[in-house]
Structure formats: C-alpha cells, structure tokens
Amino acid sequence: MSRIRVHLDTPTGKQLFPLGSYTIGRADECDVVLASGRCSRHHARLVVSEAQATLEDLASANGTFVNGARLTSAQVLSNGDFVVVGGEIGIEVSIEIEAAPSEPHIRERSPSRTEESGPHLPPTARVSMDEVLEAAADHLISNGQAELAERTLGRWLETAMAAAQGGEWREDTLIDMSVRCAAKLARALPSRRWVDYVLELSSALSRPMSEDQANLLNDAIGSIGVSPEPLGRYIDMLRALSAHADIARAMDEAEAWRECCG
Numbered sequence: 001m002s003r004i005r006v007h008l009d010t011p012t013g014k015q016l017f018p019l020g021s022y023t024i025g026r027a028d029e030c031d032v033v034l035a036s037g038r039c040s041r042h043h044a045r046l047v048v049s050e051a052q053a054t055l056e057d058l059a060s061a062n063g064t065f066v067n068g069a070r071l072t073s074a075q076v077l078s079n080g081d082f083v084v085v086g087g088e089i090g091i092e093v094s095i096e097i098e099a100a101p102s103e104p105h106i107r108e109r110s111p112s113r114t115e116e117s118g119p120h121l122p123p124t125a126r127v128s129m130d131e132v133l134e135a136a137a138d139h140l141i142s143n144g145q146a147e148l149a150e151r152t153l154g155r156w157l158e159t160a161m162a163a164a165q166g167g168e169w170r171e172d173t174l175i176d177m178s179v180r181c182a183a184k185l186a187r188a189l190p191s192r193r194w195v196d197y198v199l200e201l202s203s204a205l206s207r208p209m210s211e212d213q214a215n216l217l218n219d220a221i222g223s224i225g226v227s228p229e230p231l232g233r234y235i236d237m238l239r240a241l242s243a244h245a246d247i248a249r250a251m252d253e254a255e256a257w258r259e260c261c262g
Contacts, residue, residue, distance in 0.1 A: 003097070018048065019049060025040055043086060079094060082136050150185055221261065
C-alpha cells in the first residue's frame, strides 16, 4: 500500500505537509501564515490524506487559483500544480508517492502554530493578476502542458485584443505582457494562431515589436510560418510610422518573415 507526500515549493525551499488539515491565510492562528494584504484572514484550506491532497478556497476576497483558474469548489491537486493565493503568492505543489510503513499508521494531526513542524511561508514578490496568469502559463509550458497554458491565457488575450482594436487599451506593461504571452504560446504549441495574434495586436496599437518580442516569434515562424494578411498589415503599419532605428529593425525582421514564408 502506498501514500502520498505533499510539499509546497516556497522561496525558502520545499516544505513538507504531513497528513492533516491546514488553514492558509493572514491570521496568526492559521497553520500557514501568509503576510500579504491581499490574503484573507482565513483564505484557503489544504487537506492531505493518504490518497490525495485537496485545496479549497474559504470564500476569500481575492481568490485562490490553480494553474490560472480560480477555485469554485474543492480541487484535488496534482504534482506540478501552480497555486496562487490572493493574486500575490505563487507556490508550486510537489506530490510524491511512497510506500506506506508495514506497521499500522497513526494519522498525524495538524500541527499547531507553536510547533516548529508547521510550515510558515513568506510572501513572494507582489504581482498583478495579469502577472499571475503569465506565471501560471510559464509554469505549465515548462512542464509540457502548453495546451492547458493556452486555455489559461486564451480568454484574457482575446479580451485584450478587443480592447486594443477598440482604442481602449494603452497601458504599456499590459501590452508588453500580451505580446510576450502570445509569442510564448506560438513557440510552445506551436500555433500560427498566436503568431498572427502578435502581429494583429501590434498593428492595432501602431506599435512595432521589440527585438526581444520578435525573437520569441522566430522559432514558431520558422516551423509553422505566418499568415500573409496579418503580416502585410503589420508591415503597412510600420511603413506609416516615422522612420527611426527601431522601425528599420522591425521592418527588416518583418520582411525576413515574409521571405521565409512566401
């Protein structure tokens, strides 16, 4: 017979959660205390049994997310899941299966806050919810789950495109994040849909891709190509802008893509 071992990978390293129930939140009486203003006093609950680990949100204000999706009910966790608590604190879940001892097992109780065995997690850097989604997608891509990353980011990216095309969206950091995320999806899947998305978004904003953004696209374009219509619109947009070094560099890249896929 086997049982699981559950760790959370925190900024201070992996910490073991024995069998039991753990309350996660901002309050001092929680088993796992997160020093974050975006965490509720009693934010979430982790329950570890011999067979599985489940996580549920305790009606928190800012939510608990697993792989970019907000929890609406208790969810069984899997090895490699990426949990975000309150939109600020990202934690990777590690689950291992080990052989159970031959003697009868005594269920371990949840440690009290006065015992050293209880995990006490410091917060990671504070981030926006958009960065939460990107971090979750990066984690999924790095673990070979690009399709799930696409489902995590897809609706947000399409909403961003609609806002850009309607002239309602100009915040530089969010624009950069959208271009970067779409380029990562294009390369990881690979998918011409997301190559075209980057070109369409850049055209809608009259904004040439940066060198770093263009480099993210190169591998995908080399393997799956690019649709001529969005590429043509992107080149037309570049030609309409005032000439300077960045425009010339972007034009050279775009013309190279046209030659590659022509």
